[in-house]
Amino acid sequence: MTHDTCPNAIPGSSVHHCGSSSMAVRSAVVLLLLFTSGFAVAADQKSNPNQCSISEDERVGLNGDLSTDVHAAHNYVETIARMLRAKEFGKLDCLADHARAGKERFPGGMWKLKQLYAGLYEPVQYPMHATQEDWKTLLRNLEQWVTMHPKSITARVALASAYLAYAADARGDGDASTVTESGWKLFGERIAKARRVLQEASTLPTKCPEWYVAMLLVAENQDWDAMKKRALFEEAFKFEPGYYYYARVRASRLLPKWAGKPGDTEKFTEEVADRIGGERGDILYFQVASANYVICGCDSDPHLSWQRIERGFEESEKQLGASMLNLNRIAFLASDYGETDPIVAEKALTRIGEQWDEETWKTKEEFANAKQRAANNAPILAKRRAIEAAADANMQTPEGLRYETSLEGPYKELVQQCVRPEGGDVGKFKTLLNVGEKGTVEDIRIYWHSAASHCVYEKLQALKQEKATPFPPPPQAPYWVRIDLDWAALAPIAAK
Secondary structure (H helix, E strand, O other), X not given: OOOOOOOOOOOOOOOXXXXXXXHHOOOHHHOOOOOOXXXXXXXXXXXXXXXXXOOHHHHHHHOOOOXXXXXXXXXXXXXXXXXXXXXXXXXXXXXXXXXXXOOOEOOXXXXXXXXXXXXXXXXXXXXXXXXXXXXXXXXXXXXXXXXXOOOOHHHHHHHHHHHHHHHHHHHOOOOHHHOOHHHHHHHHHHHHHHHHHHHHHOOOOOOOHHHHHHHHHHHHHOOOOHHHHXXXXXXXXXXXXXXXXXXXXXXXXXXXXXXXXXXXXXXXXXXXXXXXXXXXXXXXXHHHHOOHHHHOOOOOOOOOOHHHHHHHHHHHHHHHOOOXXXXXXXXXXXXXXXXXXXXXXXXXXXXXXXXXXXXXXXOHHHHHHHHHHHHHHHHHHHHHHHXXXXXXXXXXXXXXXXXXHHHHHHHHHHHHOOOOHHHOOOOOEEEEEEEOOOOOEEEEEEEOOOHHHHHHHHHHHHHHHHOOOOOOOOOOOOEEEEEEEOHHHHHHHHHO
């Protein structure tokens, strides 16, 4: 598995859009087992697996270039999974030790250690569905690894992660009310087993950042006290601040759909990014917020900062290199999140070409539709931003400020004809007006979706057609003016 899922997704499941009913009800057990983006300040992005005596086929699978091949991370996971099935425990320990000690990343910042574990805890790779026999075989192989290599931190963390995923399998993907008594019993037993394995691993001399991810999941699914959860996160953050997967656990579980209050996720994500600070903090913000289950929470809607997400993505590329998965992710978010940004989407989609990620877009048709929407809407948004920039520049001059003041009076008189008190709060009222030499209406852009906005637009259009001069002559012509009003300013007008 090589991309982000909703927090209650069973390993191997595809990325689903916000609001997907099947994903919104899945168990939170495997919240971070599949995460695939990383954060680093100055990390070696190329490992040397040959020192672990790997075969040529294994070398090819482990050395893909994510900057040009969207499948590189998935191929890495599949190669690790094949090595586990072949019981190449010594090689796996060697690879994990080097990835952990060297903090190795793929281009774009994804931790190779995280992808290595993703290949160890799933019985089969996406999109295949695991049978109970598949689970038994996986657990048997991992337990054999622990027995043969009792000092291997990797073997024990992988075994614990597999039990977390196996717990999700017992719970199923329905609402809590659809889980049988025996399903809940197995769920609890497997979570408890994961915790015991992790406690055993904590006594080993080697420490692993993924141990904390797995234990944070145990804490969430056993519903530890809030202070204990936070203390565990702080310990993890201190151990390896760059392993941002910890922050994704917290950010997701602070959503209102779990135990949080509105705004908790936003506040936490900002706080943890600000703790690192600067450009590196922006990168962390992007890596945490851009996870599908965080930014939309499957059925929640946190108001995360699109500007900081975009800024973090740009800094990630500068500092950590281009990543086809990161490009797919930012393109998807720019196409589907909040008000959307077709300009960002079009730029990313152009760079992606045909390197689309199935786990992000689900189907090639959906990817193609996003490309078409971006191509259609990017020029429109670019023109709007150019107009806004011109209007803002005009308002920065002394004559512009004076003109804005003189124009607001007749404009508010026009608005008064359309806004009525019984209409209630109509929200923000943004208008861009292009005023001609004599005060004529040359062009109108209203960003205010209500019955009143349509009324104002129609009146301005009528004045334009009549070539009327409702406004004073501008400093020069044509002249763009931006007028921002909200209900607090409009309510007194409506009350007259």
